[in-house]
Structures are given as structure tokens and as C-alpha cells.
Amino acid sequence: MYIGIDLGGTNIAAGLVTDKGEIMAKASVPTNSGRPTEEIVRDMAELSKQLITENDLSIDDIEAVGIGCPGTIDYKTGEVVYCNNIKMDHFPLSDVFRKHLDLPVRVDNDANCAALGEYKINGGGASSYLLITLGTGVGGGLILNGRLHRGFNGVAAEPGHITLVSGGERCTCGKEGCWECYASATALVRDTKRAMEKAPDSLMHKVAANAGKVGGKTAFDAAEMGDSAAKQVVDNYIRYVADGIVSCANFVQPEITAIGGGVSKQGESLIAPIREYVYRYEYNKHMPKMKVEAASLGNDAGIIGAAMLCMEE
Amino acid sequence: MYIGIDLGGTNIAAGLVTDKGEIMAKASVPTNSGRPTEEIVRDMAELSKQLITENDLSIDDIEAVGIGCPGTIDYKTGEVVYCNNIKMDHFPLSDVFRKHLDLPVRVDNDANCAALGEYKINGGGASSYLLITLGTGVGGGLILNGRLHRGFNGVAAEPGHITLVSGGERCTCGKEGCWECYASATALVRDTKRAMEKAPDSLMHKVAANAGKVGGKTAFDAAEMGDSAAKQVVDNYIRYVADGIVSCANFVQPEITAIGGGVSKQGESLIAPIREYVYRYEYNKHMPKMKVEAASLGNDAGIIGAAMLCMEE
Numbered sequence: 152m153y154i155g156i157d158l159g160g161t162n163i164a165a166g167l168v169t170d171k172g173e174i175m176a177k178a179s180v181p182t183n184s185g186r187p188t189e190e191i192v193r194d195m196a197e198l199s200k201q202l203i204t205e206n207d208l209s210i211d212d213i214e215a216v217g218i219g220c221p222g223t224i225d226y227k228t229g230e231v232v233y234c235n236n237i238k239m240d241h242f243p244l245s246d247v248f249r250k251h252l253d254l255p256v257r258v259d260n261d262a263n264c265a266a267l268g269e270y271k272i273n274g275g276g277a278s279s280y281l282l283i284t285l286g287t288g289v290g291g292g293l294i295l296n297g298r299l300h301r302g303f304n305g306v307a308a309e310p311g312h313i314t315l316v317s318g319g320e321r322c323t324c325g326k327e328g329c330w331e332c333y334a335s336a337t338a339l340v341r342d343t344k345r346a347m348e349k350a351p352d353s354l355m356h357k358v359a360a361n362a363g364k365v366g367g368k369t370a371f372d373a374a375e376m377g378d379s380a381a382k383q384v385v386d387n388y389i390r391y392v393a394d395g396i397v398s399c400a401n402f403v404q405p406e407i408t409a410i411g412g413g414v415s416k417q418g419e420s421l422i423a424p425i426r427e428y429v430y431r432y433e434y435n436k437h438m439p440k441m442k443v444e445a446a447s448l449g450n451d452a453g454i455i456g457a458a459m460l461c462m463e464e
Numbered sequence: 465m466y467i468g469i470d471l472g473g474t475n476i477a478a479g480l481v482t483d484k485g486e487i488m489a490k491a492s493v494p495t496n497s498g499r500p501t502e503e504i505v506r507d508m509a510e511l512s513k514q515l516i517t518e519n520d521l522s523i524d525d526i527e528a529v530g531i532g533c534p535g536t537i538d539y540k541t542g543e544v545v546y547c548n549n550i551k552m553d554h555f556p557l558s559d560v561f562r563k564h565l566d567l568p569v570r571v572d573n574d575a576n577c578a579a580l581g582e583y584k585i586n587g588g589g590a591s592s593y594l595l596i597t598l599g600t601g602v603g604g605g606l607i608l609n610g611r612l613h614r615g616f617n618g619v620a621a622e623p624g625h626i627t628l629v630s631g632g633e634r635c636t637c638g639k640e641g642c643w644e645c646y647a648s649a650t651a652l653v654r655d656t657k658r659a660m661e662k663a664p665d666s667l668m669h670k671v672a673a674n675a676g677k678v679g680g681k682t683a684f685d686a687a688e689m690g691d692s693a694a695k696q697v698v699d700n701y702i703r704y705v706a707d708g709i710v711s712c713a714n715f716v717q718p719e720i721t722a723i724g725g726g727v728s729k730q731g732e733s734l735i736a737p738i739r740e741y742v743y744r745y746e747y748n749k750h751m752p753k754m755k756v757e758a759a760s761l762g763n764d765a766g767i768i769g770a771a772m773l774c775m776e777e
Contacts, residue, residue: 223750232750279616293715295608302717303592304751312747313711315630317646317704326710326745333630391630397639398626402606402715404615432639434625437536437545438617 152208154199154216154254155268155458157261157450160184160236163191164450165198167206168458172271174451176206184237189247191237196251215255217457219264220244226305226460229258257460261453263299263308266292268456269409269446277406281399282446283310285392285412288323289331293405298463311335315395330398333391336367336414343370343384350380367414371421389421393428400433400441411446418445465521467512467529467567468771470574470763473497473549476504477763478511480519481771485584487764489519497550502560504550509564528568530770532577533557539618539773542571570773574766576612576621579605581769582722582759590719594712595759596623598705598725601636602644606718611776624648628708643711646704649680649727656683656697663693680727684734702734706741713746713754724759731758 152175157164164179180198182191199216203209222234229245245256266282274280280294289311293300301307311331312324319328320338332338344365347355354373358381359365370388373381396408408429410422426443433440448455465488470477476495480488493511495504512529516522535547542558558569579595587593593607602624606613614620624644625637632641633651645651657678660668667686671694672678683701686694709721721742723735739756746753761768 223748225751277616295613300608300716303590303719303754304717304748306748306751307715307717309714309747312714313626314707315627317628317707324745324747326707326747328707394627394630394639394641398711399715401622401625402620402712403613404617404620406616432637434622434637434639435536435617435619438538438619441616 152212153214153458153461154202155264155454155456156195156199156216156218157264157453157457158182158191158195158218158220158237159261160221163195163198164454165195165202166451166454166458167202167208168455170462172268172455172459174454176202177454178202178205182237188237188239188242192244192247193251196248199252210252210254213254215257215461216248216252217264217460218244218248218256218258219261219453219457220258221261223306224258224260226257226259226301229256231258255461257463259299259457259460260292260306262290263292263301264456264460265290265411265452266294266308266456267299267459268452268454269411269448270294271459272455273409273447274407279403279405279407281310281403281405281408282452283396283399283408283410284446285334285336285410285414287335287337289335289395293403295403295405310395310399313395313398315391330391330395334388334395336412338391339367339370339384339388339414340365342387346370346380346384353380354378355381371417389424390428393425393432396425396429396443397433400429400435404435405441407442407444409444409446411449411452415445465525466527466771466774467515468577468767468769469508469512469529469531470577470766470770471495471504471508471531471533471550472574473534476508476511477767478508478515479764479767479771480515480521481768483775485581485768485772487767489515490767491515491518495550501550501552501555505557505560506564509561512565523565523567526567528570528774529561529565530577530773531557531561531569531571532574532766532770533571534574536619537571537573539570539572539614542569544571568774570776572612572770572773573605575603576605576614577769577773578603578724578765579607579621579769580612580772581765581767582724582761583607584772585768586722586760587720592716592718592720594623594716594718594721596709596712596721596723597759598647598649598723598727600648600650602648602708606716608716608718623708623712626708626711628704643704643708647701647708649725651704652680652683652697652701652727653678655700659683659693659697666693667691668694681730684730702737703741706738706745709738709742709756710746713742713748717748718754720755720757722757722759724762724765728758
């Protein structure tokens with residue numbers, strides 16, 4: 152049995168995970184990310200101990216602990232090189248955790264963990280797999296030859312920061328025109344608001360008023376009701392998402408690309424037109440096409456994938 | 465000893481290549497690409513035999529023949545699935561070649577071969593390597609873990625067709641806004657001509673008149689003479705090239721990115737500002753940076769890399 156921990160800005164989520172990637176039990180506590188990081192790590196260890204005892208296990212039943220953490224991780228040493236939303240700067244996360252719970256610990260980037268989790272459960276033995284998560288930003292992870300691809304320096308697979316519109320919208324990373332400035336839920340809401348300003352008669356205003364806010368669903372819902380301004384927002388958004396996936400396909404040709412994150416709850420009404428666009432415009436016209444599908448594990452992906460880190464050789 | 469053949473639209477170039485990647489002898493004949501492909505393949509074999517006899521070798525001295533070919537290649541079978549500039553459609557290149565010269569034959573995409581050649585000679589044992597060639601289009605090849613990365617379907621590493629400006633210039637591939645529509649020599653000449661139209665007093669007109677044409681050097685030469693319109697063309701071009709390299713870095717983090725093709729003859733005056741832009745804008749701010757350098761083998765890369773195909777297990 153393994154423990155997988157997904158350290159998020161809001162919650163610490165942990166699970167008991169079998170070597171097949173099955174979650175046997177889960178628990179979570181608030182991160183309270185403003186407090187000293189040592190306290191957060193102590194709570195991560197306490198949560199792990201709670202999972203062990205509440206499930207009638209002992210520490211000896213646990214092979215290892217995997218931790219998915221936001222930011223720049225040195226996966227070889229378990230050090231958090233830099234994390235912005237939970238303040239860490241060259242913080243030896245693995246070592247500090249082991250002071251509280253002395254088990255082998257593996258640490259990697261949270262998006263890498265999510266990709267590894269989705270791959271192990273839904274990859275069906277594919278040789279390569281790309282997870283793209285459409286959320287506040289655009290994140291993801293890349294599996295090549297059955298293993299996480301980390302690049303020579305450990306920090307590859309930041310698909311949200313490939314260029315989609317050179318010289319376009321300013322990204323939080325400092326560059327202009329990153330994919331996440333167009334394909335994130337944040338970007339979708341921004342573009343929805345811009346379209347609403349230009350179209351005072353659009354059904355988007357009614358949809359947003361009913362929901363109490365402009366959200367990622369606003370344009371999709373109004374488009375389904377036949378609103379043309381909303382349909383334009385949706386069409387543009389689908390093209391932005393798909394154009395970035397075409398980039399990934401033309402460069403790396405993963406066997407499966409899975410789309411996760413809140414927006415992906417739109418299901419096939421989002422995935423089908425993306426797939427159609429990708430198949431039409433990818434450079435490969437003569438060889439088998441990569442699969443384009445929805446991710447399915449949601450928040451569990453990070454827990455499972457963190458545990459799966461421990462099984463990498 | 466190996467034979468490496470670079471089958472180009474204009475010339476068939478072949479070389480005797482040692483297992484260290486050293487070219488011992490070279491020869492070439494015109495491709496005459498309009499004629500039946502069987503004839504072209506016969507000439508490839510004749511050229512190989514000529515190399516063998518003119519260098520006092522026998523067929524027994526040759527381990528294998530590697531062929532770099534444009535288009536979509538099934539590298540597992542040696543079939544050219546599709547090639548546009550030398551007409552081939554499901555053409556069994558490997559089998560047809562062996563009818564004329566019965567040696568083990570490996571075939572792969574010409575850009576993959578060039579990347580493998582540059583990597584073997586100039587990669588210095590790096591774990592990963594990306595070659596980007598700036599020519600008529602933007603081509604390239606990707607080495608990961610010391611091997612060509614071909615994707616699940618054999619046709620990965622088409623970096624020229626990652627998206628640089630979603631919805632931008634129309635590409636020959638059918639998509640809009642591909643990197644090669646902005647970073648190829650063809651695009652540079654187009655943008656130079658556009659800038660010249662808008663700036664009748666620009667020194668670019670004089671430079672082009674002296675050279676007898678508007679070329680890839682026109683804007684660079686005029687910019688060096690202090691021409692502001694030319695400098696704008698060069699600055700934009702550098703940003704286009706660099707923005708695409710940032711995409712490759714953020715997605716895959718190769719240890720070395722090498723820039724080849726005719727435009728790269730500008731040397732450090734082109735490479736240095738690209739490197740500076742990439743280092744400034746890549747997402748990775750905390751871990752080692754990939755090297756950005758000029759490729760150096762020119763046309764020999766394809767011959768060497770084709771031979772090196774034969775040494776892959």
C-alpha cells in the first residue's frame with residue numbers, strides 16, 4: 152500500500168492507494184497556506200498517520216509516500232525549488248516530511264502527478280499520454296515510453312506556456328500569448344465578458360444573471376440556446392484549445408491526449424469539436440491519429456499519481 | 465563502414481560514413497525528380513556502388529545503408545507512405561533499393577536524419593537535443609534519451625507546424641499561423657518585402673538592388689547599416705523564431721536546441737538575441753537552462769544521420 156498526497160493551495164488531500172492505483176480511503180484538511188510551511192508539512196504527515204490508523208493499518212504496511220506539489224520541484228532530491236502559492240524557496244519537503252513520518256518519500260510537480268494518475272488508470276497501456284487541464288491556468292503532464300517526461304532539468308511539460316498567439320495577451324509568466332491566456336477557464340470568462348460588453352442583447356446576460364456570475368459555462372449555455380455572440384465565444388475557445396493541442400501533436404505525437412479541468416465537464420460537446428479540429432489541422436495526414444478524450448479522475452488523479460511516483464524505478 | 469544517403473528534391477547526396485559519424489567520401493547526382501521513382505532509386509544504388517568501388521572497398525565492407533527521405537516515412541518498414549516533392553505514395557523504398565544493392569536498409573524522414581547527425585557529432589552526449597532548421601520551411605528533429613523521438617505513429621517532430629499565431633498566416637499544410645509561416649526564410653523574405661513596400665526610403669531597397677534580389681540577408685544587412693525599418697523586420701523575425709523555441713522548451717525541455725538552415729549562417733548575430741529572448745521568457749526560472757546554439761554540419765548532417773539510423777538498435 153502507498154500513500155498519495157495532493158498538496159493544494161486550499162486543501163491537503165491524501166489517499167491510501169494500492170499498487171494498481173485504486174484509492175482505498177481518502178481524507179483531507181485545509182492547507183491554510185499563509186502559515187509556516189513546517190506546520191503544513193506536519194499536517195500532511197498527521198493526515199497520513201490518520202489514514203493509516205483509521206484503516207487498521209500500521210506504518211509497516213505502507214511502502215512509500217508520494218507528494219504532488221505545485222511549483223518547481225527537484226524530483227531527484229524531493230526539494231521544492233520554488234513555489235509561489237504555498238511559499239517555499241529551496242524547501243527540503245521530502246526531508247521535513249520524514250522527520251514526522253519516516254517512510255520513503257517521492258515528490259513531483261502536482262500536474263505531473265495528475266498526468267501520471269490519469270495515465271495509469273485510463274491510459275490503457277498507451278506508450279505515450281498527454282494530460283491537459285483547463286482550469287485557472289492550463290497545466291498538464293506528458294508521459295513518454297510509459298514514464299513521466301521531465302526534460303533534462305526536471306521541469307518540462309508546461310503546456311500552458313507554449314505560445315499560441317505571439318505578441319498576444321500578457322501572461323502571468325511574463326511572456327505574451329501563452330496558450331493558457333486563451334484556453335484557460337480564466338481566459339474563457341474574460342472573453343465571455345468582453346463579448347457581453349459588445350452584445351448587450353445577448354442571452355449571455357440572462358444566463359449570467361440566473362447563475363449569479365459570469366462563469367466558464369455562461370457562453371456554452373447561451374450558445375446552446377442559439378445565441379450567436381455566445382456561439383462565437385465558444386467557437387473561438389474551441390479553436391484556441393484545439394490549436395494548442397495541434398502544436399503538441401505535431402511536436403510530440405502522444406498516443407492519447409486527455410483533457411481535464413473544470414471546463415472539461417462540458418464533455419463531448421467540448422471534446423468532439425476539439426477532436427474534429429485537431430484531426431483536420433494536424434500535420435499528420437497519413438498515419439494513425441492520436442486519441443483525444445476527456446480525463447475522468449478529477450481531483451483523484453493527483454492522489455493516485457503521487458502514489459504512483461513511488462513505483463517509478 | 466556505412467553508407468548514408470540524403471535524397472533531396474534537387475540532388476541525391478551519399479557518403480561513406482564510419483561508425484563515429486565521420487564522412488570518408490562523398491558523391492552526388494541530380495535527382496531529376498520528375499522521372500519515375502524506380503529510376504531515382506536505381507541511381508541511389510548506383511551512387512552507392514560508385515562510392516564503394518572508387519574507395520577500393522567491396523560490398524562486404526558496408527554494414528548497412530541509411531536513407532533520409534522527405535515526406536511521411538514508415539521507419540519500421542522502410543516504406544515512403546507519402547512524399548509530395550518526389551512523387552511517392554506507399555512506395556516500398558527499402559525493398560526497391562535492395563533489388564539493386566542487397567544490404568540492410570533503414571529509411572527515415574530527412575529532417576530526423578539531420579537531427580540525428582547533428583546530435584551525434586555536436587550533441588556532446590546530451591540526453592536530449594532539438595534541431596530546428598530555418599529554410600524554405602521550418603523543419604527539425606527531436607532526440608530524447610539519446611534516440612530519435614518519433615511519437616506513437618512515427619511522424620512526431622514537425623516543429624514547423626506548431627502554432628505560433630493562432631488564426632494568422634495561412635500555411636501550406638492547411639492550418640493558419642504555423643511557426644514556419646513566421647520563422648522560415650520564406651517568411652522572412654515575405655516580411656522584408658512587405659516592410660520595403662511600406663518604407664520606400666529604407667536601405668533595404670539598396671541592399672536588395674545590389675544583391676539582385678530580396679533574400680534572407682536583405683533585412684539583416686540593412687539593419688546592420690542602421691536602417692530602422694530593417695531593424696524592425698529583424699527584431700520581429702528573432703521574436704518569431706525565439707517564441708517557437710520557447711514553446712519547445714516549455715513543453716519538452718531539450719538539453720540543447722540547435723538552429724540550422726540557411727538563415728543560421730548569420731551566426732551569433734542571430735543566435736545571441738534568440739538565446740537572450742528564450743532565457744528571458746521561458747517558463748523555467750529556477751533550473752538549468754537548455755543550451756541554444758548554431759548547428760554546424762549543413763548538408764552533411766543528413767548524410768551522417770542517415771548512416772547513424774543503421775546503428776539504432
